Amino acid sequence: MSIAIETATDLAYQQCLNPACRNTLGVDQAVFACPRCGDLLDVVYDWDRLPVPDRLSDFEAKWSRRLDPLCFSGVWRFRELLPFAPPDQIVTIGEGQTLLQPADKVAQYVGMNPGNLLLQYEGMNPSGSFKDNGMTAAFTHARMVNARRVACASTGNTSAALAVFCSATSFGFKAIIFVGSGKIAYGKLSQALDHGALTIQIAGDFDDAMERVKQVADRLGIYLMNSVNPFRLEGQKAIMFRVLEALNWEPPDWIVVPGGNLGNSSAFGKAFIELKHLGLIDRVPRLAVINAFGARTLSELVGTHGLSWLDGTPDENVTNAYYHLLDASKAKASTIASAIEINRPVNLKKCLRALDFCDGVVRQVSDQEIMDAKARVGAGGLGCEPASAASVAGARKLREEGVIAPSDRVVCILTGHQLKDPTATVAYHSADQDQFEKVLGSRGVKRAGFANRPVVVANDLDDIIRMIALYADAPAGG
Ligand code: F0G
Numbered sequence: 001m002s003i004a005i006e007t008a009t010d011l012a013y014q015q016c017l018n019p020a021c022r023n024t025l026g027v028d029q030a031v032f033a034c035p036r037c038g039d040l041l042d043v044v045y046d047w048d049r050l051p052v053p054d055r056l057s058d059f060e061a062k063w064s065r066r067l068d069p070l071c072f073s074g075v076w077r078f079r080e081l082l083p084f085a086p087p088d089q090i091v092t093i094g095e096g097q098t099l100l101q102p103a104d105k106v107a108q109y110v111g112m113n114p115g116n117l118l119l120q121y122e123g124m125n126p127s128g129s130f131k132d133n134g135m136t137a138a139f140t141h142a143r144m145v146n147a148r149r150v151a152c153a154s155t156g157n158t159s160a161a162l163a164v165f166c167s168a169t170s171f172g173f174k175a176i177i178f179v180g181s182g183k184i185a186y187g188k189l190s191q192a193l194d195h196g197a198l199t200i201q202i203a204g205d206f207d208d209a210m211e212r213v214k215q216v217a218d219r220l221g222i223y224l225m226n227s228v229n230p231f232r233l234e235g236q237k238a239i240m241f242r243v244l245e246a247l248n249w250e251p252p253d254w255i256v257v258p259g260g261n262l263g264n265s266s267a268f269g270k271a272f273i274e275l276k277h278l279g280l281i282d283r284v285p286r287l288a289v290i291n292a293f294g295a296r297t298l299s300e301l302v303g304t305h306g307l308s309w310l311d312g313t314p315d316e317n318v319t320n321a322y323y324h325l326l327d328a329s330k331a332k333a334s335t336i337a338s339a340i341e342i343n344r345p346v347n348l349k350k351c352l353r354a355l356d357f358c359d360g361v362v363r364q365v366s367d368q369e370i371m372d373a374k375a376r377v378g379a380g381g382l383g384c385e386p387a388s389a390a391s392v393a394g395a396r397k398l399r400e401e402g403v404i405a406p407s408d409r410v411v412c413i414l415t416g417h418q419l420k421d422p423t424a425t426v427a428y429h430s431a432d433q434d435q436f437e438k439v440l441g442s443r444g445v446k447r448a449g450f451a452n453r454p455v456v457v458a459n460d461l462d463d464i465i466r467m468i469a470l471y472a473d474a475p476a477g478g
Pocket of ligand 1: 154263
């Protein structure tokens, strides 16, 4: 069948994730939790009655029509795979022009064969992170339900993307963002401010801000843009469609992704569930979700406490007991990878579904491992922010454990651009240990062997020439 452009909103609906409830709602509702039982909602499609392509390669024809914004978008050119919106309601800013790049220097660091480690560089999005994939879908839904005030809590990238979408479009959207004070990297805060969002810094961290934004959205009827919004995850599925496209529609062996609020991992799992159901892939990649050590709820719950999907009925006592422990010990998430500094991931349950379907694994990596991996990614050509490098650090760990083989084909998702968090990068490379700790707190991260220190030299031609002779031929990163 050829790909039809039309979509039909009656063929898509929202459904509660809880198998004992399975409440359904139309896509014209904006509620963000099941009104009956409070569980997460999914966007579900009546695939039998929808036009879907016979082969994923049919999507390639869209590129020849790229003057059409819906074919240009790296999300909406796959719109038959997220068919909840009438095309004339779609809000796009040209998101998703991203790259899957083989990275042999990074492959060497991770312990992979040349050509077998690929980096999906989502920093190329208009707001500099993968969030734009989700925002285009959520803004489309917001437009469908006539929402104007849109809000999120954020560790920085969601708020940056939200601010960009509000300012770059002309549908009257007003951005309200909640951030934990001191908890957001400068690049991201600067975006929120520059793009004109009402920026509310609350005394607390992301988990506190998340709790508050839900209350405020509920009380004031504001549209919620966090990844509890199931429409956002529909857009984020497209990251996987583009990975497959770049691999000539051949699924890789592994997708490795940092885990924070667990929206990406949940969306990736849903993408593969649907592609398999539709017969568009015959093999599903394994999924590795990587927590930072200082924000390791998923890793603890799955790895230590054995939490699993169980057909939609994970043992809530396990989760509640863990959160109770966190509260009792007043434990707060703490990692240099501020984007994933989250202890209560809202999409936990959907992530368990993804892990179940994709034979997934979860690991935690230290801040030192994250920063070293980030430096190797940078030296390999694509700059990323600390949280993104958790994927590479995680792949390295799984290689060392022998879970990933050197001959496997591994895709690490680089979720955000290097310039999002210049403070962490500059401190890692240049500061002495005291200064480093002053800037970033004592997190046990040392400059390590990959630091590329700036060289201080007098403003004197002979000194400068001597210095170049001394350093220019030294091994990079030495
Ligand atoms: N990487 C980056 C750069 C992020 O900004 C985030 C999340 C993640 C990874 C984790 O992704 O939540 O889908 O598991 N940032 C959110 C924010 C929480 O507010 O910007 P996830």
